[in-house]
Amino acid sequence: MGVFVAVAEEESFAAAARRLNMSPPAVTRTIAALEAHLGVKVLTRTTRFVRATDAGQRYLESARRILAEADEADEAAAGVHASPRGQLAVTAPVLFGSMHVMPVIVGFLARYPEVSVTAVLLDRAVNLLEEGIDVGVRIGELPDSTLHAIPVGSVRRVICASPGYLAGHPELSQPGDLARQTIISASPVSPGIEWHLGRGKQQIIVKVQPRLSVNNNAAAIEAALMGFGITRLMSYQVATHLASGQLVRLFPEYEPPALPVHIIHLEGRQASAKVRALVNALVEGLRGNAALAIRE
Incomplete structure (x- = not known):
């Protein structure tokens, strides 16, 4: 599952091999064994790209969830459930991120020295799944019901x-x-x-x-x-x-009606310790922010 997720996300056998510190032939053999086990093709290969098939996309969602649960079980067994570690990516609008999200992230990193964060500040709606983002801050209504969203305030x-x-x-x-x-x-x-x-x-x-x-x-x-x-x-x-x-x-x-502000992520209650910790930090930091509670 881990090899498949890496290939699907990197859209390349060679890039997945580098990410996993494996040889490209080993990655190819692993995917072939997975497809033989499942009885369906999970990847479409051409000379220019590698893409997940429809069956592969469904399997990818399940694989991510199962791997996240396995990581959580490892953390609990190792006694580090309360100590997040690893890499996280978070996105927010440019000025909102600079003014209100970055202070929360800096405090979060000071609290958890084994976590690294990549902040992607863009004035557009980022697709968390497609762009490899763990947590986002979204201003406005949320059309995508697959996202787990936590309201933290509103702006006008x-x-x-x-x-x-x-x-x-x-x-x-x-x-x-x-x-x-x-x-x-x-x-x-x-x-x-x-x-x-x-x-x-x-x-x-x-x-x-x-x-x-x-x-x-x-x-x-x-x-x-x-x-x-x-x-x-x-x-x-x-x-x-x-x-x-x-x-x-x-x-x-x-003034027109207020626009809601949400913290969004994909993993729900199966979220890893590091994602949960960052979501909790953002919720606590932004709900206490006077800029998100402007009076009528």
Whole structure:
């Protein structure tokens, strides 16, 4: 099973052999013996790639679970169940990961010196299974019901500006006034941008024309802090600036519904000690984070 999982994940007999410190012929013989035992092909081989068949994909899920349970049994028998060890990979959105996940990971590594973590910070939904990720932090609704998800809080899209900018624009009293303001856009998709505001039946659309467009949320925050204009970001990105008064939240009654934040992983109750430990650390760290509990 271990050899099959390595070949399926690496999509290469040679890469699996290197990973397992085995010879390529030994890996080939092991897979042939497995297929003979099962009576089905679990891998499709061409000159360019190796892929799991449909039967192989089903077997892969079971093999991963069984191997994880075996590892857990080994840990319990060796008396190290409470001492996670080995390599972990975790993913999160870029700015959220930098601001709120990395402190948890650093504390986790300090607590468990025999664990190593690879942090993959990307502003896209990462497929944990396909990309070899153990644990993820996901913002937004979860369409994939195969994931084990633990809610840790929620965030909102908020409109904000500095007190200095607002002092110079007293006419900003209702959402429609945003169309005539200096706008900082953090993710432009077209010259004209529509901001959908409100909840339920109380919704309005404001067309804004950004004077400054950036592809980096941190840069938009800095421009807003300098008093250049108004920006719209996720609440966790500006939570400390709102709390300190450096930025002011505008029209909170028109903010769309909150987006949930979850810790996700694949293994469920069969998770290894290291995955459980990291999940528990993230749940504890993020549930206590004020940035994930912004008020209405």
